[in-house]
Amino acid sequence: MIEEPSLFDVSVAEGRLQGAEGHxxxxxxxxxxxxxxxxxxAALLAEKAGDIAYEVTSFTPGGKTSDLIMGVTRMEPGQVGRxxxxxRGHIHAEGDRPELYYTLAGRGLMQMESPEGxxxxxxxxxxxxxYVPPFWIHRSVNLGSETLVMFFAYPADSGQDYGIIERSGGMRVRVMDDGQGGWVAEDNPDxxxxxxAEVARIMGDEVAA
Ligand SMILES: [Fe+2]
Structure with missing residues (x-):
């Protein structure tokens, strides 16, 4: 049996995929x-620990490689210091799965890092x-003063490994306010x-091939 097609409204103003069950x-x-x-x-938490920093609404039709999870992500603007x-960012647990992000509102940056840095x-x-190709660690950054809204889609069996960033002491660079209305990437000393061995594990057959 093949799956029924579906149609969803995207609310750019609310930053939501309407009627999607995943949230x-x-x-x-x-x-x-x-x-x-x-x-x-700490100062940010004192003011709004319980507020929503970002939110995802998504549609998951099934779990097969041949299917797509799609959704909308909505992210508040602001800074912690500069x-x-x-x-949070991740690499797909199945590292060879790609993802696409289509920007609907706001000004964003896709921060990516390969396993080799x-x-x-x-x-x-x-x-x-x-287009975020297979094997790139990825996270979104809101560079602007308005809500960043993006539509995304990725293979349904991708999974997420969030620990990969933590295990390396963060991502290699931090995206900072340059004090002149723009941004600058600064090395993360940690x-x-x-x-x-970890690079080989992530790359799997790609390295062996
Ligand atoms: Fe992803």
């Missing part, structure tokens, strides 16, 4: 340890779609390269 929220209190400036993060608000930073504005 998760990250509160500021859930983002401990992500930001460089601990004092500013560092722009970001999502190469960095790619792609700015996105409404009407642009970013970052540690992944071992050859």
């Amino acid at each position: 998760y929220r990250k509160h500021y209190a859930d983002l401990a340890g992500l930001y460089a400036d601990q004092a500013s993060f 560092e722009f608000f970001l999502t 190469e960095v790619r930073l792609i700015e996105m504005k409404p009407g642009q779609v970013c 970052w540690r390269p992944r071992s050859a």
Whole structure:
């Protein structure tokens, strides 16, 4: 039996995929340890620990490689010290699964890092779609002063490994306010390269081939 087609409305104003059953929220209190400036993060928590930092509504039709999970992510603007608000970030547990992000509102940046530590930073504005190829660790950053809203889709069996960033002491660079209305990538002094063994584990057959 083949699956029935479906249609969803995307509310850009609300940053939601209407009628989608999948829903998760990250509160500021859930983002401990992500930001460089601990004092500013504590001040943010004192003000809005229970507020929503970002939120995802999604449709999961099934779990097969040949199917797609799709959804909308909505992220508040702001900074912790000079560092722009970001999502926790991950690599797909099945590392060879890609993802696409289509920006609907706001000004964002897709921060990517390869297992070997190469960095790619792609700015996105409404009407642009970013293709995140297989094997890139990825997180979104809100560079602007408005809510960042993006539509995304990825293979349904991708899964997420959130620990990969933590195990390396964060991502290699931090995206900071340059004080002149723009952003600058600064090296994260806590970052540690992944071992050859971990890179090989992530790359799997790609390395063996
Ligand atoms: Fe992803």
